[in-house]
Amino acid sequence: MTAHAGQFRHALSRFASGVTIVTCYDAAGRPRGFTASSFTSLSLDPPLVLVCLARSADCHRAFATADRYAVHILRAEQADLAERFGGRRADKFDGTLFCVGEAGTPVLPGALATLSCAAHAVLPGGDHSILVGRVVDMAVADGAPLLHFDRRLWTLPIDPVGGAMAVAGAGTGAMGWLAGDFAAF
Ligand SMILES: Cc1cc2nc3c(=O)[nH]c(=O)nc-3n(C[C@H](O)[C@H](O)[C@H](O)COP(=O)(O)O)c2cc1C
Numbered sequence: 001m002t003a004h005a006g007q008f009r010h011a012l013s014r015f016a017s018g019v020t021i022v023t024c025y026d027a028a029g030r031p032r033g034f035t036a037s038s039f040t041s042l043s044l045d046p047p048l049v050l051v052c053l054a055r056s057a058d059c060h061r062a063f064a065t066a067d068r069y070a071v072h073i074l075r076a077e078q079a080d081l082a083e084r085f086g087g088r089r090a091d092k093f094d095g096t097l098f099c100v101g102e103a104g105t106p107v108l109p110g111a112l113a114t115l116s117c118a119a120h121a122v123l124p125g126g127d128h129s130i131l132v133g134r135v136v137d138m139a140v141a142d143g144a145p146l147l148h149f150d151r152r153l154w155t156l157p158i159d160p161v162g163g164a165m166a167v168a169g170a171g172t173g174a175m176g177w178l179a180g181d182f183a184a185f
Pocket residue numbers: 019033034035036037038039052053054056057058059060082083085086087088089090148182185
């Protein structure tokens with residue numbers, strides 16, 4: 001990695017995001033999945049979301065050719081799952097509780113939100129592909145989010161103040177580091 005690439009990664013590590021796991025079935029009918037912090041909402045009408053997947057990922061072909069996939073927005077208690085699906089391993093689904101959703105995708109229970117997507121576009125994005133999905137169904141639950149910041153997973157106490165979501169203890173070091181130093185991201 002060049003010094004510039006390292007600086008680029010370091011700069012990007014300053015951006016806090018939620019954490020998702022994206023799942024699909026590959027052509028052989030095997031469940032596939034990867035952890036992604038690059039999830040973004042894209043359009044309200046039609047309802048589109050996007051996630052960026054490294055072209056070097058083993059699961060890239062499966063997702064680039066899938067006609068549907070599910071995006072799970074993780075809750076604070078799902079850090080273990082984020083780590084499991086964030087590593088290169090073939091057995092991500094072994095011992096992992098999941099079911100087949102109505103849209104025909106592997107669905108992991110317990111997420112804050114699960115978006116069932118129909119593949120809308122696969123766009124080039126350098127060494128990543130941009131998967132654009134049209135949301136066809138969703139399930140939403142209450143709870144606290146899992147966060148990704150500074151190459152680590154965090155939880156964040158949140159309290160509603162004056163009708164808005166305010167961060168309790170922001171700037172005071174109140175965030176709790178959960179686990180993992182994800183040097184690659
Ligand atoms: C918190 C976190 C966020 C990640 N975000 C992304 C991402 O947005 N895009 C991506 O391609 N890989 C991301 N990764 C890495 C992939 O999850 C990992 O490389 C993937 O599981 C590899 O899949 P494979 O086993 O099919 O190769 C992330 C990993 C972690 C732990």
